[in-house]
Structures are given as structure tokens and as C-alpha cells.
Amino acid sequence: MINRREFLFSSALLAALPLPAASKYDLVIKGGRVLDPSQKLDRMVDVAVRNGKIAALQANIPAADAMEVLDAKGRLVTPGLIDIHAHPRPGELPPEKCLAAGVTTVVDGGSRGASGIQDMIDVANKAPNRVRVLINVSKLGNVTEGPGELTDLANVDVDAARAAVSRHRDVIVGVKARLSRNIAGQNDLEGLRLAHRITQPFGIPVMIHMGDTISSLPDILALMRRGDIVSHMYAPPPHGILDDNGKILPQVLEARKRGVLFDVGNGRNGHITWDVAQRALEQGFTPDTISSDLNGAGLTDQVFDFPNVLSKFLMLGMSLDQVIARGTINSAKSIPALKDLGTLRPGAIADIAVLELATGDFEFVDNLNAKRTGHQKLFARAVVVKGKRWTGLA
Numbered sequence: 001m002i003n004r005r006e007f008l009f010s011s012a013l014l015a016a017l018p019l020p021a022a023s024k025y026d027l028v029i030k031g032g033r034v035l036d037p038s039q040k041l042d043r044m045v046d047v048a049v050r051n052g053k054i055a056a057l058q059a060n061i062p063a064a065d066a067m068e069v070l071d072a073k074g075r076l077v078t079p080g081l082i083d084i085h086a087h088p089r090p091g092e093l094p095p096e097k098c099l100a101a102g103v104t105t106v107v108d109g110g111s112r113g114a115s116g117i118q119d120m121i122d123v124a125n126k127a128p129n130r131v132r133v134l135i136n137v138s139k140l141g142n143v144t145e146g147p148g149e150l151t152d153l154a155n156v157d158v159d160a161a162r163a164a165v166s167r168h169r170d171v172i173v174g175v176k177a178r179l180s181r182n183i184a185g186q187n188d189l190e191g192l193r194l195a196h197r198i199t200q201p202f203g204i205p206v207m208i209h210m211g212d213t214i215s216s217l218p219d220i221l222a223l224m225r226r227g228d229i230v231s232h233m234y235a236p237p238p239h240g241i242l243d244d245n246g247k248i249l250p251q252v253l254e255a256r257k258r259g260v261l262f263d264v265g266n267g268r269n270g271h272i273t274w275d276v277a278q279r280a281l282e283q284g285f286t287p288d289t290i291s292s293d294l295n296g297a298g299l300t301d302q303v304f305d306f307p308n309v310l311s312k313f314l315m316l317g318m319s320l321d322q323v324i325a326r327g328t329i330n331s332a333k334s335i336p337a338l339k340d341l342g343t344l345r346p347g348a349i350a351d352i353a354v355l356e357l358a359t360g361d362f363e364f365v366d367n368l369n370a371k372r373t374g375h376q377k378l379f380a381r382a383v384v385v386k387g388k389r390w391t392g393l394a
């Protein structure tokens with residue numbers, strides 16, 4: 001304890017000492033091309049960060065104003081990437097692998113249901129980036145061998161799933177239902193209805209996994225609501241988004257019109273073919289969000305990382321700005337719990353990706369292992385999470 005007189009004395013002394021000037025900013029990212037579709041911004045400016053937030057976007061911020069300077073000359077500076085469908089589950093895909101690819105927010109797409117959800121909560125609590133979770137409608141979570149998680153509806157426990165969401169409201173941001181015939185059998189529609197019973201008290205979205213279902217896609221879409229998400233939108237037939245003549249089904253267009261969202265979910269098996277994606281894009285049916293559906297096996301096959309998946313859409317003819325939007329602001333807007341992310345607006349959380357847009361010949365593959373060559377490819381070169389540069393990416 002110090003008495004009042006001593007306190008006054010020491011304060012006076014402190015005020016009199018020449019203190020080193022406190023830096024105006026904790027970090028300044030200098031010299032990059034800032035591409036932030038949330039602000040329709042594509043300009044050479046520096047990005048200043050203070051206290052974990054974006055403090056300023058301004059040309060030529062003096063290096064002396066910063067504790068740390070990150071050189072981004074020749075690079076793109078974008079909001080931290082957001083992958084709304086991947087599987088950062090234990091023992092398979094460490095969230096650090098996502099972060100190393102510029103993904104500051106990753107959403108697990110239903111790896112676990114009510115029974116095993118603690119696994120994903122633990123992952124989220126330990127991850128250096130933001131891990132959020134869609135709880136599987138089935139208490140079993142994703143079952144990868146033998147009968148799928150929805151083949152027996154006794155595996156859906158609505159009360160247990162709701163209790164899990166209530167308990168982990170900060171981490172669980174939606175519900176996932178995989179509806180393909182090998183996973184749900186005849187239960188695709190009922191599985192989706194049960195998913196909505198879980199979300200009903202919380203107003204969180206349902207993400208479905210479409211493609212090769214027993215019910216038709218229009219029958220499934222009829223149950224989907226505004227804000228729900230259809231993943232694997234470019235899945236091949238049966239029950240893809242195209243009719244027999246390659247035209248987008250009218251029910252698909254109608255679903256988009258009433259606010260159902262369509263997501264890529266690249267994955268490795270039955271989720272995307274060049275043919276479907278190209279036909280859909282030719283008809284203007286672009287994705288609302290691009291996601292990787294990356295899991296452990298995807299690290300070395302087809303998916304590799306999120307920037308690789310984004311680059312596939314550059315190859316398919318989308319603009320850089322369109323592609324970055326679908327991995328940042330659109331992704332943030334697609335899930336209510338992420339709504340403040342995906343932007344470099346001053347005041348926003350400072351999640352930032354520094355990317356290289358390399359030119360050359362790059363090979364990309366679809367789920368049929370068909371190869372196509374593109375001429376641009378994105379690579380993550382640095383990443384900032386909540387204002388701090390992550391040093392795991394050398």
C-alpha cells in the first residue's frame with residue numbers, strides 16, 4: 001500500500017520522465033493491394049491494427065507509427081478467409097492447417113453430433129483461429145463407414161442436440177444434415193425436418209449436404225428456409241441442380257430467390273464436377289459461398305487447402321473480387337454468428353490474410369479426378385488473427 005502523498009509524488013515523477021513514444025499502431029501491413037469486397041475496395045493502401053481491431057486504411061502510414069511492420073509488397077491483403085464447411089476434427093485436420101492457408105475462421109460441418117460434441121468444443125477452445133461448429137442432426141455425427149448416421153432416425157435426439165446448442169451457444173452456430181442415400185437412406189426429408197426442430201428455439205441455420213439423395217432436390221428444397229444453406233451445390237446427378245438438358249431447375253432458382261444459400265463444399269467424392277460447375281456458372285448460377293469440405297484425406301487429394309479451392313473458381317472464370325467475396329464477406333453473412341467478420345472496415349476484428357496471386361500453369365482436379373489447367377493460383381503468405389501475426393506460417 002502507498003499513502004496518498006507518495007502516490008501524488010510518484011505520479012508527478014512519472015509525468016516528468018521522458019517516456020518512449022508509444023506506437024500509434026501495433027501492426028501495419030504496408031505496400032499491399034487491399035482487396036475487401038465488403039467495402040468494394042481494391043486499392044494500394046496500408047492497413048493499421050491496434051488492440052486487435054482494424055484501426056485505419058490509409059496510404060503511406062509511416063513505419064515509425066508501428067510496433068511491427070508486415071511487408072505486403074506484391075501481395076493481396078484481404079479479410080481473413082472464412083471456410084464455412086470443413087472438418088477440423090481431432091486426429092485428422094488440425095485447425096492450424098487451415099490457419100496456415102489464411103483461414104482465420106473455420107466452421108466444422110457436422111463432424112460430431114450431440115454424443116461427441118465435446119470433441120469439437122475442445123478443438124474450438126484450443127485452436128489459434130476461430131473454430132465454429134455445425135452440430136450433426138444425428139447424435140452419431142458423421143459416420144464414415146457402414147450405415148450412415150441418418151439411416152436409423154433413432155439416432156436423432158432433438159432434446160440432446162438442443163441441450164448441446166444451449167450449453168455451447170458461442171461455438172455451435174448451426175445444424176448439419178447429410179442427406180445422400182448412403183447416409184440417410186429414405187430418411188432425407190425427415191432428417192431435414194428434425195434438423196429444423198433442433199434449430200427452432202435458436203434461429204440458427206441448417207446446412208444440408210445434397211446430391212445422390214432418394215428424394216428429389218425440389219422436394220428437399222421445398223423444406224429449406226431463408227438462411228439455410230445447401231452445400232455441395234455442384235454435385236453431379238442424380239438430384240443435382242441441373243435438369244436433363246443441363247438447365248438450372250426452376251425450383252433451385254426459386255429457392256435462391258427466397259433466401260436459401262448455395263455453397264460449394266468441394267470435398268473429394270460426389271460433390272463437384274467441372275461439367276456441373278461450368279454449366280451452372282454459364283447460366284449465372286454462382287455460389288453464395290465457396291467452401292472446401294477439407295478433411296484429413298483432402299489435405300493431399302483434390303482439396304489441398306482453401307486458397308486452392310478458391311483458385312478453381314478463378315479458373316472457371318469468376319473474377320478475383322467475386323472469388324474473394326465468397327471466401328470472406330459472403331461467408332460471414334451466411335451464418336448469423338459470423339456476421340461481424342469478413343471485413344477490413346475500421347473497428348472490425350483484425351483478421352487478415354496476406355495472399356499471393358501467382359501466375360503460371362496450375363493443375364486443378366474435380367471429384368472425378370478430371371484435370372484442368374488454370375493460370376492463376378492463390379497462396380497464403382501471412383495471416384493475422386485478432387490483430388496478432390500468426391508465426392506458425394513461416
Ligand SMILES: [Zn+2]
Pocket residue numbers: 085086087109293
Ligand atoms: Zn463435409
